Amino acid sequence: MVAILIFSIYNGGMAGAIFNYGLYPRSLGMGKAFCAVGGDVEAGYYNPAGLITLKSNDLRVAHQTLYGGGRLEYLGYSFPTKHYGSFGFTIINHGLEGFYSFDENLQSYTSFSFSQNCLIFSYSYPIGNFFGFGLNLKGISSKLAQYADFGFGGDLGIFLFPRESFSFGVMVHNLLPPRLTMNEKTDVFPNIFRFGGSLRFYDNRILIAADGAQPIGYELNPHFGIEFVAIPRALTLRAGVDGNELSFGGGFKWTYGRLAFGLDYAMLMHHAFNYLPANTHKLGLHIQFGGFRVWLKAKPKIFSPSPLHRENVLWIDLHIHAQRPVKRWQLLIRNELGEVVRTFSSWGEPPKRLTWDGLDDVGRSVSDGDYYYELVVIDERDDVLKYDDFLTTIKTIGPEGELETIPEK
Numbered sequence: 001m002v003a004i005l006i007f008s009i010y011n012g013g014m015a016g017a018i019f020n021y022g023l024y025p026r027s028l029g030m031g032k033a034f035c036a037v038g039g040d041v042e043a044g045y046y047n048p049a050g051l052i053t054l055k056s057n058d059l060r061v062a063h064q065t066l067y068g069g070g071r072l073e074y075l076g077y078s079f080p081t082k083h084y085g086s087f088g089f090t091i092i093n094h095g096l097e098g099f100y101s102f103d104e105n106l107q108s109y110t111s112f113s114f115s116q117n118c119l120i121f122s123y124s125y126p127i128g129n130f131f132g133f134g135l136n137l138k139g140i141s142s143k144l145a146q147y148a149d150f151g152f153g154g155d156l157g158i159f160l161f162p163r164e165s166f167s168f169g170v171m172v173h174n175l176l177p178p179r180l181t182m183n184e185k186t187d188v189f190p191n192i193f194r195f196g197g198s199l200r201f202y203d204n205r206i207l208i209a210a211d212g213a214q215p216i217g218y219e220l221n222p223h224f225g226i227e228f229v230a231i232p233r234a235l236t237l238r239a240g241v242d243g244n245e246l247s248f249g250g251g252f253k254w255t256y257g258r259l260a261f262g263l264d265y266a267m268l269m270h271h272a273f274n275y276l277p278a279n280t281h282k283l284g285l286h287i288q289f290g291g292f293r294v295w296l297k298a299k300p301k302i303f304s305p306s307p308l309h310r311e312n313v314l315w316i317d318l319h320i321h322a323q324r325p326v327k328r329w330q331l332l333i334r335n336e337l338g339e340v341v342r343t344f345s346s347w348g349e350p351p352k353r354l355t356w357d358g359l360d361d362v363g364r365s366v367s368d369g370d371y372y373y374e375l376v377v378i379d380e381r382d383d384v385l386k387y388d389d390f391l392t393t394i395k396t397i398g399p400e401g402e403l404e405t406i407p408e409k
Helices: 002-009 025-029 048-053
Strands: 057-065 071-080 086-102 108-126 131-144 147-163 166-176 179-182 185-188 192-201 206-215 221-231 235-242 245-256 259-270 280-289 293-299 314-321 326-334 340-347 353-356 369-379 384-394
Touching (some): 025 280, 314 326
Antiparallel strands (some): 147 166, 206 221, 235 245, 245 259, 326 369
16 A cells, blocks of 8 residues: 555656656756756756756766655756757656565565666757757666566657746657556556746846647646746745646755856655645755866956056966857956956957956046956857856055154254
């Protein structure tokens, strides 16, 4: 009875329910509305074509508690390339221990466990400026008591992003369906048609996503989610709902130059069962590094524009790692109030080094204080790379001299 209840919670015991659980707290906190989101390694699970928007190497690990005492462990890694598309690898381990068997007299016989492992290889490739396809090849092993089997499967997806703020995805799970046979019973994973759209606004700080998942022979399961970046590169809040669960979550992020570390959490409540199952909790860690990005290094960190001071010029080294040739670039320097005081921009590839003499765009000396930058690079496919951070501190230093004092007589 316990096993029947647990598996009925997930699409009525449908074969391949491991592909309905979700993997990482980000998508789980958004109600699993992720088919048209892309941009991280989870796309390999929801729609591999979404990996075409990947900008950096992405490593994620997560642990989930499932209803009835089950668990799910996840490890994913993806990376983009300049000319050959994006690649991803996903490892899933799902287990449930503590089943009991009984003989014909209903006497307890022995205990056993259920386990399932899945390895997914994902690949995506862009076609034109706003379209890409992706595919998954996956191997699945399953073991229940003394019975075990192994099967292969495949998925296919497409991803469209006609504008930076809007994207649309379509995915067919199990287009090549895995087949697992245990105790002379064969389970064939059903085809699942998944589609979704996502919209970003408020300078990409708000993301709204909606999916529909239609397993062949089962009802359509809707998914809705929202993500709000409360503090850029620091704090993100999430909420979502689908046909079974209501979810809430969030994440913290720490950025150190070209490295970003994150901690994510999600809590799921099963509204379809009137919230009777205990809430489940999901915890994950991620690291983003390398890939395509822009940043700069400026020296000195404190300088004086005075011509009488040796360090009177700021040297700015631009680091541009774009996937395609640069069409246009822009560097904005802002004061503590967020006002733009100096602009550097041009068509084509940017220079390796710039200098700033502490003057604004009309040739006036700027005031003392902290200054920040925003670097924007647009490539030939209108893909945007952007980064902002602290630049330097200006501290005006007057000319050196001696002050002579004459004592009173």
